[in-house]
Structure formats: C-alpha cells, structure tokens
Amino acid sequence: MTMPSATIRLQTPDDQQALLCLNECAFGPGRFARTAYRVRERAARDPLLNFCMELDGEIVGALDLTPISVGGVPGALLLGPLIVSGDHQSNGLGLRLMLYGLKQAKDLGYRLVILVGDLPYYVRAGFRPIPLGRMELPGPVDPARLLYAELVPGALEEYSGLIRGMRELSDLGQSAPALAEDAA
Numbered sequence: 672m673t674m675p676s677a678t679i680r681l682q683t684p685d686d687q688q689a690l691l692c693l694n695e696c697a698f699g700p701g702r703f704a705r706t707a708y709r710v711r712e713r714a715a716r717d718p719l720l721n722f723c724m725e726l727d728g729e730i731v732g733a734l735d736l737t738p739i740s741v742g743g744v745p746g747a748l749l750l751g752p753l754i755v756s757g758d759h760q761s762n763g764l765g766l767r768l769m770l771y772g773l774k775q776a777k778d779l780g781y782r783l784v785i786l787v788g789d790l791p792y793y794v795r796a797g798f799r800p801i802p803l804g805r806m807e808l809p810g811p812v813d814p815a816r817l818l819y820a821e822l823v824p825g826a827l828e829e830y831s832g833l834i835r836g837m838r839e840l841s842d843l844g845q846s847a848p849a850l851a852e853d854a855a
C-alpha cells in the first residue's frame with residue numbers, strides 16, 4: 672500500500688529536533704560508532720541532498736546523501752541514514768524517499784552513490800555489492816553490505832580506493848567535480 676499524501680521536501684534547521692528523535696529511535700546511541708557515521712561527521716552537508724518526508728504535518732522519514740570522494744575522485748555520495756518511523760514502515764515510503772533522493776542527486780550531476788546496508792532491501796532501488804576490495808571505508812564494515820548504484824552508466828569504473836567525506840562544497844553540489852576532497 673502506498674501513502675500518496677506523504678510529501679518530500681528539503682530539511683531545514685527547524686527540523687533538527689524531529690530528525691534527532693527519528694535517528695535516536697531508529698539507531699540509538701550506537702549510531703555514533705558506525706563507520707558510515709564517521710565518514711559523515713567529517714563531511715560538509717549538501718543542503719540540496721538532505722530530505723525529509725512529512726505526513727499530516729509530522730516528519731515520518733528522512734534521507735541524507737553526503738558528498739564523498741573515493742580514492743580522491745569526487746562526484747560520489749554516501750547514502751544514509753534512510754529512516755522511516757516505525758508507525759509508517761512497510762508502506763513504500765522508504766523506497767519512494769530513496770528513489771526521489773537518487774533522482775535529485777543525478778540531476779545535480781553526481782555520478783555514483785554508495786551505502787552500507789542490507790542488499791535485500793536496497794536491491795529494490797538498483798543497488799549492488801561493490802566488488803570485493805575495490806573500496807574501503809575508514810573503519811570496519813562487512814564487505815557484503817557495501818553497495819553501490821550508478822547514476823551515470825559505467826561510473827563505478829571511475830572509483831576505487833578509500834572513501835572519505837568531502838570537507839567543502841564549492842557550489843552546493845551543483846558542480847560536483849569541483850568539490851574539494853577531505854584532506855584529513
């Protein structure tokens with residue numbers, strides 16, 4: 672069943688408390704120890720790629736896409752967290768939010784999206800396992816959960832090596848190739 676009345680919009684500073692609650696409920700304090708969190712905490716946020724989903728005035732879902740470089744090459748994104756509140760799960764909202772985010776990212780010129788997550792869920796949005804050894808995160812991760820989706824056909828071939836958050840956005844994601852790499 673779908674919920675057509677749910678709307679997707681960009682996050683604003685006023686949403687932060689609601690988003691914090693959503694995160695806390697979904698992942699608890701353990702989220703800070705996740706390797707993907709470590710990449711995100713050092714990265715600049717692209718305000719055009721942080722979304723929330725509203726239903727009857729309540730935030731029921733959220734999705735962040737964080738600019739990263741892989742082996743020093745910019746133009747890629749780390750997807751996550753993707754969250755739908757417990758009361759509204761299994762209504763297609765997560766997939767809808769994710770497909771919306773991927774479309775926006777593609778329109779902004781990004782080329783590749785990676786994530787750490789369960790293949791049986793993300794395969795629905797076209798994600799596949801990254802070939803073993805091709806990329807690494809700055810921390811432990813189950814290689815079977817390291818997934819990618821190409822926004823531009825063949826983009827995976829351009830990316831290999833260490834995944835890092837971008838420290839600066841030169842043009843808020845409009846010109847992905849001009850992003851500066853996280854030098855830390």
Ligand SMILES: CC(C)(COP(=O)(O)OP(=O)(O)OC[C@H]1O[C@@H](n2cnc3c(N)ncnc32)[C@H](O)[C@@H]1OP(=O)(O)O)[C@@H](O)C(=O)NCCC(=O)NCCS
Binds near residue numbers: 759764
């Ligand atoms: C994962 C999540 C975003 C999915 O949101 P959702 O709105 O329920 O997703 P959809 O309605 O698009 O899809 C629901 C389907 O995905 C399945 N699914 C959900 N999480 C899954 C997972 N980790 N692995 C495999 N299947 C999963 C559900 O069982 C359901 O299956 P069905 O269609 O056969 O009933 C939501 O469950 C959530 O917020 N979970 C907690 C946070 C989390 O783990 N986020 C992902 C990691 S960043």
